[in-house]
Amino acid sequence: MRADAVRGHLDGLLLAVLEPAPLHGYAIIAAVQRRSGGALDLRTGTIYPALNRLERLGLLSSSWEAVGERRRRCYALTDAGRAALAQERTAWQEFTAVIGSVLNPSPPPRPAS
């Protein structure tokens, strides 16, 4: 699948993979890849600006973590982030229902004539 298809749903994906535990950017890419069965391969140019935006919005909080000499920026869901995730899930269900109903309409019941 062309990864461009996540357009408009990226925020939900990021919030979702951060739900079980905080992760740093590189691990987020791996987590999305794993949970999608390898179908989604997000790029750094996609997620880093998104993570910054989500932090600015107060949905994530970040903290630097030292691993040897290396540094990691670890992102965690805030309370607002958990609420936003719930909203994203609702919106996703509505979205699939709407598009699905146009793409695969259930035939109208035929009145017994």
Place this chain on the structure above:
Amino acid sequence: MRADAVRGHLDGLLLAVLEPAPLHGYAIIAAVQRRSGGALDLRTGTIYPALNRLERLGLLSSSWEAVGERRRRCYALTDAGRAALAQERTAWQEFTAVIGSVLNPSPPPRPAS
């Protein structure tokens, strides 16, 4: 729902509403609106360029229809269009499965320890 969300799925929607019978542009907007329960309100600036593109691709064929003094441009699915619709439906299922699996992962079965 913000109508911008159809991004990337518009072609499938247009092909789908043309499946039962040919329609003209204005009626296509109405059909999408009806089949989506009023949630999707596509604009002319969205569908007319898309219809032209689909015709250039050979997925639709158009013919002018006279209604009194009025003229309508009627779009019909071609054979290639029906094939493309089937592909769009498959792609949609894959898409929802992939995004869904990231957004709402099924918890991994815990080994009995």
Place this chain on the structure above:
DNA sequence: TCCCCATATGTTGGCTGCCAATAGATAGCA
């Protein structure tokens, strides 16, 4: 010792694709 790859964070430019706004025409109704 040197190089490459994995790990890790980040920026910039560009393109795709939908929308808002605009334009213009006919027809019916108040």
Place this chain on the structure above:
DNA sequence: TGCTATCTATTGGCAGCCAACATATGGGGA
């Protein structure tokens, strides 16, 4: 005489994702 509905169509703009690039550490193999 307008106002609204029906009908087609174009243009400019912008959001959002990606490709490419830039930078740095650390480990493994030749």
